[in-house]
Structures are given as structure tokens and as C-alpha cells.
Amino acid sequence: MDPTRIMLLAALMNGAGLWLLLPQTGSFPFRRPLNRTLGTLLGSAGLGLMASQLPGLGEWFSGSVFWGSVFWILAGVTVVAAAAAVVSRDPVYSALWFGLMLLGTAGLFLFSGAAFLAVATVTVYAGAILVTFLFVLMLAQPEGRAGYDRTSTEALLSAVTGSMIVALLSIVLGRVLGLPEAIAISSAATGGTGPTPDVARLGTVLFSRYLIAVEVAGVLLLTALVGAAAILARRNKCPCEDQTTANQMDSPTEGAA
Amino acid sequence: MLFFFETLIKIALLIAGLMTAAAYLVLVERWMAAWIQDRVGPNRVGVPLTKIRLFGLGQPAADGGKFFFKEEFTPGHVDRALYFLGPMIMLTAALAVFAVIPFGSVLPTRFGVEGLSEPIRLVVAPGMAAGLVYVFAVNGLAVYGALLSGWASNNKYSLLGGLRSAAQLVSYELPLGLGILGVVLVAGSLDLETIISHQAQSGAWNFMLQPLGFVIFFVAGFAESGRLPFDLAESEQELVGGYHTEYSGVKLLMIMVSEYLHMFTASFLIVILFFGGWHFWGLTGSSDVVTWPVALLRVVVLLGKVLLTILFFMVARWSWPRFRFDQLMGLAWKVMLPLGLLNLVVLAVWMEYGRAVAEATGLSYLAATAAVGWGTLAVAWLAVVWFAPSASDNRPQRSPVVQEVCR
Numbered sequence: 183m184d185p186t187r188i189m190l191l192a193a194l195m196n197g198a199g200l201w202l203l204l205p206q207t208g209s210f211p212f213r214r215p216l217n218r219t220l221g222t223l224l225g226s227a228g229l230g231l232m233a234s235q236l237p238g239l240g241e242w243f244s245g246s247v248f249w250g251s252v253f254w255i256l257a258g259v260t261v262v263a264a265a266a267a268v269v270s271r272d273p274v275y276s277a278l279w280f281g282l283m284l285l286g287t288a289g290l291f292l293f294s295g296a297a298f299l300a301v302a303t304v305t306v307y308a309g310a311i312l313v314t315f316l317f318v319l320m321l322a323q324p325e326g327r328a329g330y331d332r333t334s335t336e337a338l339l340s341a342v343t344g345s346m347i348v349a350l351l352s353i354v355l356g357r358v359l360g361l362p363e364a365i366a367i368s369s370a371a372t373g374g375t376g377p378t379p380d381v382a383r384l385g386t387v388l389f390s391r392y393l394i395a396v397e398v399a400g401v402l403l404l405t406a407l408v409g410a411a412a413i414l415a416r417r418n419k420c421p422c423e424d425q426t427t428a429n430q431m432d433s434p435t436e437g438a439a
Numbered sequence: 440m441l442f443f444f445e446t447l448i449k450i451a452l453l454i455a456g457l458m459t460a461a462a463y464l465v466l467v468e469r470w471m472a473a474w475i476q477d478r479v480g481p482n483r484v485g486v487p488l489t490k491i492r493l494f495g496l497g498q499p500a501a502d503g504g505k506f507f508f509k510e511e512f513t514p515g516h517v518d519r520a521l522y523f524l525g526p527m528i529m530l531t532a533a534l535a536v537f538a539v540i541p542f543g544s545v546l547p548t549r550f551g552v553e554g555l556s557e558p559i560r561l562v563v564a565p566g567m568a569a570g571l572v573y574v575f576a577v578n579g580l581a582v583y584g585a586l587l588s589g590w591a592s593n594n595k596y597s598l599l600g601g602l603r604s605a606a607q608l609v610s611y612e613l614p615l616g617l618g619i620l621g622v623v624l625v626a627g628s629l630d631l632e633t634i635i636s637h638q639a640q641s642g643a644w645n646f647m648l649q650p651l652g653f654v655i656f657f658v659a660g661f662a663e664s665g666r667l668p669f670d671l672a673e674s675e676q677e678l679v680g681g682y683h684t685e686y687s688g689v690k691l692l693m694i695m696v697s698e699y700l701h702m703f704t705a706s707f708l709i710v711i712l713f714f715g716g717w718h719f720w721g722l723t724g725s726s727d728v729v730t731w732p733v734a735l736l737r738v739v740v741l742l743g744k745v746l747l748t749i750l751f752f753m754v755a756r757w758s759w760p761r762f763r764f765d766q767l768m769g770l771a772w773k774v775m776l777p778l779g780l781l782n783l784v785v786l787a788v789w790m791e792y793g794r795a796v797a798e799a800t801g802l803s804y805l806a807a808t809a810a811v812g813w814g815t816l817a818v819a820w821l822a823v824v825w826f827a828p829s830a831s832d833n834r835p836q837r838s839p840v841v842q843e844v845c846r
Contacts (some may be wrong), residue, residue: 274590278521282585288576298569298629301576309579313586313609317602320590381568381629 185235186353192231199225201261201341203269204334221269229261232348236356253293260286266346271332273319277312284308298381451498453537459732461699463745469498469755475757503692511688514592521591526686526693529584533697533704536577538563539570540707541632543738544717547729551605561738562632574708575612578663582608584697585672589682600681602763604665606671608787610771611662617779621649621786622712635716639725641805644715648808650816651782653713655775660705662771665698666752667758700837706748710741714748715742778819785815 202212202221212220260283267279284307291300334340388396450590466481471478484501485493513522543561543746560566569572582605589601623629626637638644646653664670673681683694710716717723717737724733762770789796789811 184708219638274521278583278587297567298572301569301572304576305572305579308610309576309582309612311580313582313605314582316586316590320586320598320602 185356189349189353189356192228192235192352193345195224195228195231195350197341197345199223199228200265200268200344201263201337204337204341205269205271206333206337207333225265232352237265249293253290256286256289256293259283260290268334275326277315277319279335281308281312284312295328298384341377445559446563449561451792453542453563454534456542456843457534457537457700457703458696460703461696462503463658464699464749465502466495466498467750468756470495471750471753472757476756480507506692507689509688511690514685516593517685518591521587522685523690525588525591525682526583526690526697529581529697530693532577532581532584533700535580536574536700536704537707539567539573539631540704541635541711541716541741542707543741544635544723544734545729546734547731560632565632567630569629570631570839572624574704575616577610578704579612581697581701582825584694585682588686588694592682592685594685596678596680597627597682597684600672600678600684603678604682607665607669607767609702610768611659611775614655614775614779615659615663617776617783618652618659619712620653620779620783621645624783624786624790625649631716635711635718636725637717639718639723642717642718642720642725643805643809644713646713647812648805649782649786649812651778651812651819652786654816655779655782656713657709658770660777661752662767664701664705664752666702667756668762669767670761671764674761702749702752703745706745706752709748710744714744716744748764774823778823782815785811806836 199221199231201218202224207290263279263283263286265284267276270276284303288300288303291297453506470480472478480495482495483492484495485491486497487500513519539559540561541562546559564570585604585608586601586789588603589597590597592598607835622634625645625648626634627636628637639789665672673683678684683691686694717740718725719740723737723740729737789808793808793811794804797804800807802810
């Protein structure tokens with residue numbers, strides 16, 4: 183069969199599996215344990231089918247059994263954690279599965295020799311962003327969990343979109359990986375012995391070739407920060423008091439200084 | 440395979456050393472507390488089943504044993520999975536940091552083993568180019584331990600403790616990073632071993648050259664290790680015990696040990712980044728080619744410096760009152776962050792034009808760098824005194840009722 187057709191079939195299975203796994207109101211379409219079992223089976227079958235069509239993936243074991251199994255364990259953890267993050271009924275658990283997925287991704291980066299990218303992913307996403315998420319989640323639902331937190335709205339649409347994105351990326355990836363030069367690179371990188379990118383070289387590239395992109399991203403973040411502070415400052419202002427007393431009240435440090 | 444055995448031996452040595460050190464430093468801390476408060480302190484427990492007291496040196500074993508034999512009670516109202524996961528994440532993260540932290544320099548011998556092409560470096564993962572970022576990444580994971588155990592305990596005090604701890608750790612990571620950036624800029628590497636050898640070669644430890652960066656890192660390191668005056672997460676007078684209120688037995692032991700390990704991490708980083716690591720003038724040399732006595736001396740020097748830093752942590756614990764939460768946040772965001780940026784900008788400008796300036800004034804480069812560093816510290820101190828951003832006012836504030844009426 184044509185590889186693209188197989189990919190699309192795999193995408194269909196993935197989408198159906200994800201749709202069954204997503205938490206929905208009541209026990210739709212079957213009873214919940216059956217949904218879970220069927221979804222897991224369909225999803226893993228679809229993913230396996232997809233992996234079989236990617237030229238690089240089948241050859242990971244040929245280099246060394248140890249490094250091959252490291253890769254497959256990391257990849258498995260990442261995929262399972264990602265799925266669990268989406269289908270979990272408890273927002274806090276979703277966030278934690280997402281964190282595990284980040285760790286798996288960082289492990290895959292490390293496996294590919296991108297040590298700096300790996301630790302930077304963990305520092306930025308797991309260390310800062312996800313902690314903030316968790317912070318808000320834990321403050322937002324001190325007791326009980328609301329129904330709209332526990333079910334997924336538009337389960338069908340999200341399952342279709344998710345599986346289509348995965349399928350398209352995999353098809354493109356499969357074509358690119360099938361090129362002869364890509365195969366040469368991937369076989370050289372097997373076993374983690376490929377060229378390790380230097381941190382200094384990464385810095386040089388970031389601040390010369392991609393300088394403008396870095397600057398724009400920095401300005402964007404700064405704008406967001408200032409905007410957040412501005413929104414907060416407006417909410418705290420009290421309209422009916424006159425400006426002078428409000429100022430004095432808002433900055434208690436003035437007297438001390 | 441030799442690579443694996445070498446690493447495994449190092450890991451075993453490191454974990455055994457860290458755990459023993461944690462147990463005995465608890466005893467040292469209790470002695471020190473007793474000394475400061477004019478008490479006698481633990482001096483009874485010696486060899487078990489005899490009357491030999493040994494200055495209380497048996498105390499850590501007794502404490503550890505007690506933790507294992509205590510009832511390990513799991514309250515009924517907790518989220519069981521996360522309740523178990525919290526302490527494990529804490530201990531794992533606290534131990535994993537030490538993968539890139541050197542506990543010596545190199546060993547001169549290869550022990551006659553074929554296949555070891557390079558001399559043995561005394562760090563679990565040698566040559567990790569992104570070592571410092573790794574420390575940050577794993578330290579960031581430690582936040583989850585506190586946050587999860589606080590939330591999973593399903594107890595108001597625990598939740599408050601966990602949230603406080605998370606807010607504190609996340610806030611102080613910024614000044615911590617800014618304090619480090621100066622060192623990284625000067626050494627040109629994120630690898631801790633390279634940073635040490637850079638200081639050893641120039642002979643000037645970083646705290647002499649960038650005192651402002653050192654002060655920032657030192658205070659932030661205190662805050663990251665969550666000890667007095669930064670122990671708001673478990674302030675007994677307000678929160679019972681903070682995020683570990685509901686824990687007992689071995690899980691409590693895991694949390695306590697990981698808090699101690701955080702202090703070790705902070706001490707190791709302070710010594711390695713700012714006090715020259717294993718380097719001491721005229722004693723340890725500076726190159727990678729060593730003899731056995733020098734190699735051992737380097738380990739002793741490094742661990743001695745770390746011990747002194749830990750003792751300073753302990754003295755500080757019994758000398759300072761706890762911050763209030765707004766003071767804590769004000770210190771991080773209004774004092775430490777601007778000063779860290781100032782330090783970074785001054786250092787970056789100096790790296791670019793410093794050599795020219797030093798030549799023009801006739802000073803040696805190191806002396807000129809030190810002068811600029813101490814000048815920056817003086818300016819920063821004056822700025823803090825003048826603007827007093829962390830001075831707080833305890834006069835009654837606008838009452839919430841008035842605000843309600845206003846809206």
C-alpha cells in the first residue's frame with residue numbers, strides 16, 4: 183500500500199482512539215472502562231503503524247540495543263504522558279503529565295546530543311511556566327472540582343485536529359527522512375555519538391544570525407510584562423478618592439524613604 | 440562498560456558521603472544551636488547498649504533509626520498518588536543536582552585499568568557543557584516536591600506552605616541566575632570545572648572581582664535553600680509545619696534530608712563559583728597534572744570551604760529573625776533583580792572595554808577589575824540605602840471595607 187495511505191489510516195485510528203479516551207459527559211459512547219481500553223488499543227496501534235512508516239525509526243535498534251531501548255523508552259514516556267495530559271480528568275494531574283512529557287522531550291534532546299536545549303527546556307517550561315500553571319490551578323479549586331474542568335468540550339473536533347496535525351507532520355517527516363543524506367546523518371547520530379552542538383556556538387548563532395528574532399521575542403515578552411502590570415495597577419486604583427491620598431496609600435515606602 | 444563502573448562508583452561515593460554528611464551536620468547544627476542559646480546540646484547518645492557517651496556522636500544513628508520505626512501514618516483525606524510522589528521528587532531532584540557538581544579535581548592515576556583513556560575527574564558527569572543550566576533545571580524540579588506535597592496533603596496549612604515555598608523559589612531563581620551570569624561571562628563557560636580552573640589560573644577568586652554578584656548569589660542561595668531567615672514555607676508559628684505538616688516517618692525524613700541537601704547545593708555552588716573551588720594559593724597548584732598529595736589536598740580544600748559555608752548558614756539561622764512575606768518578595772523583585780541587572784551590565788561593559796581602560800590607567804587588569812567590582816558594590820549599596828525599596832511601613836492601610844464601598 184502507498185505509505186501516505188497507511189499514514190492516513192493510522193491518523194484515523196489515532197483520532198478515533200483519542201476521541202474515545204477524551205473525558206466526555208456521561209459514559210459516551212460506551213461505558214468508561216471500555217472507552218479507555220478501546221481508545222488505548224486503537225491509539226497505540228495507530229502510533230505503531232505510523233512509526234513503521236518512518237524510515238529512521240525502524241533502524242534505531244540496528245546500532246546498539248542499549249541506545250535503541252533508551253530512545254524507545256524516552257519516546258514512549260513522552261507519548262504516553264502527552265496523551266495522559268490531554269485525557270486526564272483532573273487539571274492538576276493534567277499539568278503533571280505535561281511536566282513528565284517535558285522531561286521526556288528533554289531526554290530525547292539529550293539523546294540527540296543537544297544537552298543545552300534539553301536543560302533549557304526543563305528550566306523554562308517545567309521550572310517556571312508549569313509551576314505557575316500549577317500555582318493557579320491549586321488556588322483556583324481549593325475544594326471540589328467543577329464539571330467543566332472534568333470533561334472535554336468539543337472532543338470530536340480536538341481529536342480530529344490533533345490526529346491530523348500528527349499525521350501531516352509525520353508524512354512530511356517521513357519524506358524528508360527518506361532522503362539519502364538524512365539517512366546518513368541519522369545513522370551517524372545513532373548511539374548518541376553524533377556531533378555535540380557547543381553552547382558557545384549556539385550563543386554565537388543566536389546573537390548574530392538570529393539577533394533580530396531574539397530581540398523581537400524579548401520586546402514581545404517585555405510588552406506582555408508591562409501590560410500585565412498595567413492591568414493590575416488599574417484594577418487596584420480607587421476612583422472616588424482624590425489622587426493625592428491614593429498615591430500616599432499606594433506607596434507606603436515614601437514616608438520611610 | 441568501564442565508563443559505567445567509574446560513574447557508578449562515583450555515584451555510590453557521592454550519595455553515601457552526602458547522606459552521612461547530612462546526618463552528622465544535623466548534630467553539628469544542634470550543637471551550634473545549643474552553643475548560641477547557652478545550652479549543653481545533645482551529648483548523651485554514644486555506643487548503643489553501653490554507657491559510652493562519645494560526645495553524643497551516636498545521635499544521628501538514633502535519630503535515623505527513630506524515623507524508620509515511627510508509625511508512617513497516611514491521613515485519609517490526602518491525594519494518595521501525589522502524597523507519595525512529593526517527597527520522592529524532592530529527594531530525587533536534590534540528589535540529581537550533584538551530578539554536575541565537582542567534589543574535587545582529578546585523580547592522577549588510572550588505577551592500572553586498561554581502557555580509561557583520561558584521568559578520573561571527581562564529578563559524576565564530567566565535561567557537561569551546560570552544567571550550570573542543568574543545576575537550574577533540576578533545582579526548578581525541586582519546586583514540584585513542595586508544591587505537590589502541600590496540595591496533596593489537602594490541608595490549609597500545607598497548601599499555604601507549598602504555595603509560599605513555590606513562590607519564593609520561583610522568585611529567587613531570577614537573582615540567582617543574574618548573580619551567576621557575571622561569573623559565566625568572565626569564565627566564558629557554563630561548566631563548573633572550567634569555572635574553577637579559570638579562577639585557579641588567574642589566582643583571583645570571583646568574590647574579589649565581582650562582590651555585588653557574590654552578595655546577590657549568596658542571598659538568593661539562602662532563599663533557595665529555604666532556611667532562616669527565608670523559611671516562610673514552614674514557619675512553625677503560623678503554618679504548623681508548612682507543606683510537610685501531614686507527613687511522618689520515612690517520607691518526612693526524605694523531605695528533611697532534601698532540605699539539607701539544598702543547603703549543601705547552595706554551599707557547593709557558592710564555593711565553586713565565588714571562592715575558587717579546590718584552589719588555594721600556594722597549596723594546590725592550578726593545572727590538571729597532579730600528584731596524589733595535591734589531588735587529595737584539593738578535595739580537602741574544597742570540602743573544607745564548603746564546611747565553612749555550611750557553618751555560616753547555621754550561624755545565620757540562629758542569628759536572624761524571619762522575613763515577612765512582602766519583605767521577602769520586595770527583596771527579590773525590588774532589590775535583588777535591579778542590582779543583578781546592574782552587575783551584569785557593568786561586567787559586560789568591562790569585558791568589552793576593560794583591557795583598554797586598564798592599559799590607559801597603568802593598573803593591572805585584575806586590580807582594575809576588582810576596583811570596578813567594589814565600586815559597583817558601593818554604588819549598589821548607596822542606591823539601596825537611598826531608595827530603600829524594602830523599607831516597609833506598618834501604619835494601618837486603607838481598609839478593605841472602604842475599597843468595597845468605592846467600587
